[in-house]
Amino acid sequence: MQVIRAPRFSGFCGGVKRAWTIALRTRAVTEGPVYLSGELINNGPAMHELEERGLSVLRVIDGEVPAVPGTLVMRAHGESPVTFARAQELGLPIVDATCGIVRAVQQKAKALEESGWQVILYGHHDHPEARATIAYTQHGLIVDSLAEAEALTSFERIAALAQTTVLLADYDQICEVLKTKTSELANHGQICAWTRMAQEEAAALALECSVVVVVGGRGSSNTRRLVDVASEHVPTYLVETVEELEPGWFQASSVVGVCAGASTREGDVASVMARLETLGQEMNVRTAE
Numbered sequence: 001m002q003v004i005r006a007p008r009f010s011g012f013c014g015g016v017k018r019a020w021t022i023a024l025r026t027r028a029v030t031e032g033p034v035y036l037s038g039e040l041i042n043n044g045p046a047m048h049e050l051e052e053r054g055l056s057v058l059r060v061i062d063g064e065v066p067a068v069p070g071t072l073v074m075r076a077h078g079e080s081p082v083t084f085a086r087a088q089e090l091g092l093p094i095v096d097a098t099c100g101i102v103r104a105v106q107q108k109a110k111a112l113e114e115s116g117w118q119v120i121l122y123g124h125h126d127h128p129e130a131r132a133t134i135a136y137t138q139h140g141l142i143v144d145s146l147a148e149a150e151a152l153t154s155f156e157r158i159a160a161l162a163q164t165t166v167l168l169a170d171y172d173q174i175c176e177v178l179k180t181k182t183s184e185l186a187n188h189g190q191i192c193a194w195t196r197m198a199q200e201e202a203a204a205l206a207l208e209c210s211v212v213v214v215v216g217g218r219g220s221s222n223t224r225r226l227v228d229v230a231s232e233h234v235p236t237y238l239v240e241t242v243e244e245l246e247p248g249w250f251q252a253s254s255v256v257g258v259c260a261g262a263s264t265r266e267g268d269v270a271s272v273m274a275r276l277e278t279l280g281q282e283m284n285v286r287t288a289e
Protein backbone atom coordinates (compact mmCIF):
# COMPACT_ATOMS: atom_id res chain seq x y z
CA MET A 1 0.00 0.00 0.00
CA GLN A 2 1.22 3.48 -0.82
CA VAL A 3 0.14 6.58 1.12
CA ILE A 4 0.33 10.09 -0.40
CA ARG A 5 -0.63 13.31 1.38
CA ALA A 6 -1.98 16.39 -0.42
CA PRO A 7 1.24 18.39 -0.56
CA ARG A 8 0.31 21.95 0.39
CA PHE A 9 -3.27 22.68 1.40
CA SER A 10 -4.19 20.10 4.02
CA GLY A 11 -4.71 21.13 7.62
CA PHE A 12 -5.08 24.52 9.31
CA CYS A 13 -5.59 27.41 6.89
CA GLY A 14 -4.33 30.90 7.74
CA GLY A 15 -7.65 32.02 9.24
CA VAL A 16 -7.96 28.98 11.50
CA LYS A 17 -4.30 29.16 12.57
CA ARG A 18 -4.83 32.79 13.54
CA ALA A 19 -8.08 32.12 15.45
CA TRP A 20 -6.50 29.16 17.27
CA THR A 21 -3.47 31.26 18.28
CA ILE A 22 -5.63 34.21 19.39
CA ALA A 23 -7.89 31.96 21.50
CA LEU A 24 -5.01 30.22 23.27
CA ARG A 25 -3.04 33.43 23.76
CA THR A 26 -6.15 35.09 25.23
CA ARG A 27 -6.56 32.15 27.61
CA ALA A 28 -2.90 32.39 28.63
CA VAL A 29 -2.88 36.12 29.39
CA THR A 30 -6.40 36.54 30.83
CA GLU A 31 -7.43 36.21 34.44
CA GLY A 32 -10.90 34.70 34.85
CA PRO A 33 -13.03 32.79 32.37
CA VAL A 34 -12.56 33.01 28.61
CA TYR A 35 -15.52 32.10 26.39
CA LEU A 36 -15.79 31.36 22.68
CA SER A 37 -18.87 32.84 20.94
CA GLY A 38 -19.47 29.45 19.30
CA GLU A 39 -17.43 26.61 17.90
CA LEU A 40 -14.22 28.53 17.13
CA ILE A 41 -13.74 26.17 14.17
CA ASN A 42 -15.81 23.28 12.80
CA ASN A 43 -13.87 20.36 14.17
CA GLY A 44 -15.10 18.30 17.12
CA PRO A 45 -11.76 16.93 18.38
CA ALA A 46 -10.09 20.35 18.04
CA MET A 47 -12.93 21.99 19.97
CA HIS A 48 -12.62 19.32 22.66
CA GLU A 49 -8.93 20.23 23.01
CA LEU A 50 -9.77 23.94 23.38
CA GLU A 51 -12.32 23.15 26.09
CA GLU A 52 -9.76 21.01 27.90
CA ARG A 53 -7.34 23.93 27.71
CA GLY A 54 -9.79 26.19 29.52
CA LEU A 55 -11.92 27.81 26.81
CA SER A 56 -15.70 27.42 27.21
CA VAL A 57 -18.11 27.53 24.27
CA LEU A 58 -21.14 29.81 24.74
CA ARG A 59 -22.96 28.95 21.48
CA VAL A 60 -24.42 32.42 20.97
CA ILE A 61 -27.49 32.32 18.70
CA ASP A 62 -28.88 35.43 16.99
CA GLY A 63 -27.15 37.88 19.31
CA GLU A 64 -28.37 36.27 22.54
CA VAL A 65 -25.16 36.71 24.49
CA PRO A 66 -25.58 35.56 28.09
CA ALA A 67 -24.24 37.80 30.87
CA VAL A 68 -21.12 35.81 31.66
CA PRO A 69 -18.28 36.95 33.89
CA GLY A 70 -15.42 36.77 31.40
CA THR A 71 -13.77 37.61 28.09
CA LEU A 72 -15.51 36.71 24.82
CA VAL A 73 -13.55 35.50 21.78
CA MET A 74 -15.50 35.89 18.51
CA ARG A 75 -15.01 32.85 16.32
CA ALA A 76 -13.24 32.57 12.96
CA HIS A 77 -16.57 32.41 11.05
CA GLY A 78 -17.49 35.85 12.38
CA GLU A 79 -20.45 37.01 14.42
CA SER A 80 -23.37 39.31 13.66
CA PRO A 81 -23.27 43.03 14.53
CA VAL A 82 -26.03 42.31 17.08
CA THR A 83 -23.75 39.87 18.88
CA PHE A 84 -20.91 42.42 19.04
CA ALA A 85 -23.33 45.13 20.24
CA ARG A 86 -24.86 42.90 22.91
CA ALA A 87 -21.44 41.86 24.23
CA GLN A 88 -20.46 45.54 24.40
CA GLU A 89 -23.68 46.42 26.26
CA LEU A 90 -22.84 43.72 28.79
CA GLY A 91 -19.36 45.21 29.17
CA LEU A 92 -17.62 41.99 28.16
CA PRO A 93 -14.03 42.34 26.95
CA ILE A 94 -14.13 41.23 23.27
CA VAL A 95 -11.33 39.57 21.33
CA ASP A 96 -12.16 39.30 17.64
CA ALA A 97 -10.79 36.16 15.91
CA THR A 98 -12.91 36.62 12.75
CA CYS A 99 -10.90 35.53 9.69
CA GLY A 100 -9.89 38.59 7.64
CA ILE A 101 -11.32 37.09 4.46
CA VAL A 102 -14.70 36.53 6.12
CA ARG A 103 -14.58 40.05 7.56
CA ALA A 104 -14.03 41.45 4.04
CA VAL A 105 -17.11 39.61 2.72
CA GLN A 106 -19.21 40.94 5.63
CA GLN A 107 -18.12 44.51 4.86
CA LYS A 108 -18.81 44.00 1.18
CA ALA A 109 -22.34 42.73 1.91
CA LYS A 110 -23.09 45.79 4.03
CA ALA A 111 -21.62 48.26 1.52
CA LEU A 112 -23.43 46.69 -1.45
CA GLU A 113 -26.80 46.85 0.28
CA GLU A 114 -26.19 50.46 1.29
CA SER A 115 -25.51 51.20 -2.40
CA GLY A 116 -28.93 49.85 -3.36
CA TRP A 117 -28.16 46.25 -4.31
CA GLN A 118 -30.21 43.23 -3.25
CA VAL A 119 -27.55 41.04 -1.64
CA ILE A 120 -27.93 37.30 -2.27
CA LEU A 121 -25.37 35.00 -0.71
CA TYR A 122 -24.86 31.42 -1.85
CA GLY A 123 -24.20 29.42 1.32
CA HIS A 124 -25.71 27.11 3.89
CA HIS A 125 -28.62 28.41 5.98
CA ASP A 126 -27.28 26.75 9.11
CA HIS A 127 -23.63 27.75 8.63
CA PRO A 128 -22.36 30.35 11.12
CA GLU A 129 -20.33 32.22 8.49
CA ALA A 130 -23.28 32.60 6.09
CA ARG A 131 -25.62 33.64 8.91
CA ALA A 132 -23.17 36.17 10.34
CA THR A 133 -22.39 37.66 6.90
CA ILE A 134 -26.02 38.17 5.94
CA ALA A 135 -26.64 39.72 9.36
CA TYR A 136 -24.57 42.70 8.16
CA THR A 137 -27.44 43.49 5.77
CA GLN A 138 -31.09 44.39 6.45
CA HIS A 139 -32.68 42.49 3.56
CA GLY A 140 -29.96 40.12 2.31
CA LEU A 141 -30.94 36.55 1.49
CA ILE A 142 -29.13 33.22 1.69
CA VAL A 143 -29.77 30.68 -1.06
CA ASP A 144 -28.59 27.17 -0.38
CA SER A 145 -29.46 25.44 -3.67
CA LEU A 146 -30.37 25.92 -7.31
CA ALA A 147 -33.99 25.22 -6.42
CA GLU A 148 -33.97 28.07 -3.91
CA ALA A 149 -32.38 30.41 -6.44
CA GLU A 150 -35.00 29.45 -9.05
CA ALA A 151 -37.81 30.13 -6.56
CA LEU A 152 -36.65 33.72 -5.95
CA THR A 153 -38.73 36.63 -7.13
CA SER A 154 -37.16 39.27 -9.42
CA PHE A 155 -35.05 42.18 -8.21
CA GLU A 156 -33.93 45.37 -9.90
CA ARG A 157 -30.24 44.80 -9.09
CA ILE A 158 -28.67 41.72 -7.50
CA ALA A 159 -25.23 41.54 -5.91
CA ALA A 160 -24.16 37.90 -5.59
CA LEU A 161 -21.83 36.79 -2.81
CA ALA A 162 -20.63 33.37 -1.68
CA GLN A 163 -19.83 31.69 1.58
CA THR A 164 -16.03 31.44 1.39
CA THR A 165 -15.94 27.63 1.44
CA VAL A 166 -18.46 26.63 -1.25
CA LEU A 167 -17.49 25.03 -4.55
CA LEU A 168 -16.81 27.60 -7.25
CA ALA A 169 -18.62 25.48 -9.87
CA ASP A 170 -21.77 25.41 -7.71
CA TYR A 171 -21.60 29.16 -7.11
CA ASP A 172 -21.24 29.78 -10.87
CA GLN A 173 -24.42 27.77 -11.48
CA ILE A 174 -26.27 29.84 -8.88
CA CYS A 175 -25.11 33.02 -10.64
CA GLU A 176 -26.52 31.72 -13.94
CA VAL A 177 -29.94 31.40 -12.28
CA LEU A 178 -29.62 34.82 -10.61
CA LYS A 179 -29.05 36.37 -14.04
CA THR A 180 -32.62 35.36 -14.90
CA LYS A 181 -33.92 37.22 -11.83
CA THR A 182 -32.59 40.67 -12.65
CA SER A 183 -31.42 42.89 -15.47
CA GLU A 184 -28.27 43.80 -13.47
CA LEU A 185 -26.19 41.18 -11.68
CA ALA A 186 -22.95 42.13 -9.95
CA ASN A 187 -20.84 39.09 -9.13
CA HIS A 188 -18.86 39.74 -5.93
CA GLY A 189 -18.40 36.09 -4.89
CA GLN A 190 -15.06 35.40 -3.30
CA ILE A 191 -14.19 31.77 -2.60
CA CYS A 192 -11.25 31.66 -0.19
CA ALA A 193 -8.04 30.92 -2.11
CA TRP A 194 -6.96 28.30 0.44
CA THR A 195 -10.30 26.50 0.03
CA ARG A 196 -10.11 26.64 -3.75
CA MET A 197 -6.56 25.34 -3.89
CA ALA A 198 -7.32 22.58 -1.36
CA GLN A 199 -10.21 21.48 -3.61
CA GLU A 200 -7.92 21.50 -6.66
CA GLU A 201 -5.31 19.49 -4.78
CA ALA A 202 -7.92 16.97 -3.60
CA ALA A 203 -9.12 16.46 -7.18
CA ALA A 204 -5.54 16.04 -8.48
CA LEU A 205 -4.71 13.65 -5.62
CA ALA A 206 -7.81 11.55 -6.28
CA LEU A 207 -6.68 11.06 -9.89
CA GLU A 208 -3.42 9.50 -8.64
CA CYS A 209 -5.03 7.25 -6.00
CA SER A 210 -7.41 4.32 -5.67
CA VAL A 211 -8.95 5.58 -2.42
CA VAL A 212 -8.95 8.91 -0.56
CA VAL A 213 -9.21 9.61 3.15
CA VAL A 214 -10.28 13.13 4.15
CA VAL A 215 -9.43 14.07 7.74
CA GLY A 216 -11.68 16.73 9.22
CA GLY A 217 -14.79 17.74 11.10
CA ARG A 218 -18.13 16.33 9.94
CA GLY A 219 -19.70 19.76 10.39
CA SER A 220 -17.00 21.51 8.37
CA SER A 221 -18.20 22.89 5.04
CA ASN A 222 -14.74 23.00 3.43
CA THR A 223 -14.02 19.43 4.59
CA ARG A 224 -17.26 18.14 3.08
CA ARG A 225 -16.41 19.86 -0.22
CA LEU A 226 -13.09 17.94 -0.29
CA VAL A 227 -15.10 14.73 0.08
CA ASP A 228 -17.41 15.84 -2.77
CA VAL A 229 -14.46 16.63 -5.05
CA ALA A 230 -12.45 13.45 -4.37
CA SER A 231 -15.47 11.13 -4.46
CA GLU A 232 -16.11 12.14 -8.08
CA HIS A 233 -13.05 10.00 -8.90
CA VAL A 234 -12.51 7.29 -6.26
CA PRO A 235 -14.12 5.91 -3.08
CA THR A 236 -13.59 8.59 -0.40
CA TYR A 237 -13.93 8.32 3.37
CA LEU A 238 -14.23 11.10 5.94
CA VAL A 239 -12.69 10.54 9.37
CA GLU A 240 -12.43 12.96 12.28
CA THR A 241 -9.77 10.92 14.07
CA VAL A 242 -7.48 7.96 13.42
CA GLU A 243 -9.77 5.61 15.41
CA GLU A 244 -12.39 5.86 12.67
CA LEU A 245 -10.15 4.32 9.98
CA GLU A 246 -11.50 0.95 8.81
CA PRO A 247 -8.86 -1.53 7.53
CA GLY A 248 -11.52 -2.97 5.20
CA TRP A 249 -11.41 0.19 3.08
CA PHE A 250 -7.91 -0.68 1.82
CA GLN A 251 -6.04 -3.44 0.03
CA ALA A 252 -2.32 -4.19 -0.20
CA SER A 253 -2.40 -2.71 -3.71
CA SER A 254 -4.20 0.49 -2.66
CA VAL A 255 -2.74 3.91 -3.35
CA VAL A 256 -4.25 6.01 -0.55
CA GLY A 257 -4.51 9.78 -0.80
CA VAL A 258 -4.84 11.79 2.41
CA CYS A 259 -6.13 15.34 2.54
CA ALA A 260 -7.50 17.43 5.39
CA GLY A 261 -9.93 20.25 6.01
CA ALA A 262 -8.93 23.78 6.98
CA SER A 263 -9.79 23.15 10.64
CA THR A 264 -7.93 19.85 11.05
CA ARG A 265 -5.06 19.75 13.53
CA GLU A 266 -1.68 18.60 12.22
CA GLY A 267 -1.60 15.89 14.90
CA ASP A 268 -4.81 14.32 13.54
CA VAL A 269 -3.41 14.19 10.00
CA ALA A 270 -0.08 12.78 11.23
CA SER A 271 -1.86 10.05 13.25
CA VAL A 272 -3.91 9.02 10.21
CA MET A 273 -0.79 8.95 8.02
CA ALA A 274 1.09 6.83 10.60
CA ARG A 275 -1.80 4.36 10.99
CA LEU A 276 -2.11 3.96 7.22
CA GLU A 277 1.64 3.33 6.90
CA THR A 278 1.37 0.63 9.61
CA LEU A 279 -1.69 -0.92 7.96
CA GLY A 280 0.19 -1.00 4.66
CA GLN A 281 3.18 -2.77 6.25
CA GLU A 282 0.86 -5.33 7.90
CA MET A 283 -0.86 -5.99 4.56
CA ASN A 284 2.47 -6.36 2.76
CA VAL A 285 3.61 -8.92 5.35
CA ARG A 286 0.33 -10.89 5.00
CA THR A 287 0.62 -10.79 1.19
CA ALA A 288 4.21 -12.13 1.38
CA GLU A 289 3.20 -15.03 3.67
Ligand code: SF4
Nearest residue numbers: 013015099101164192
Ligand atom coordinates in the same frame (compact mmCIF):
# COMPACT_ATOMS: atom_id res chain seq x y z
S1 SF4 B 1 -11.02 28.67 4.97
FE1 SF4 B 1 -10.38 30.68 4.18
S2 SF4 B 1 -12.06 32.05 4.78
FE2 SF4 B 1 -12.26 30.21 6.05
S3 SF4 B 1 -11.10 30.65 7.93
FE3 SF4 B 1 -9.67 29.66 6.50
S4 SF4 B 1 -8.62 31.34 5.43
FE4 SF4 B 1 -10.49 32.18 6.39
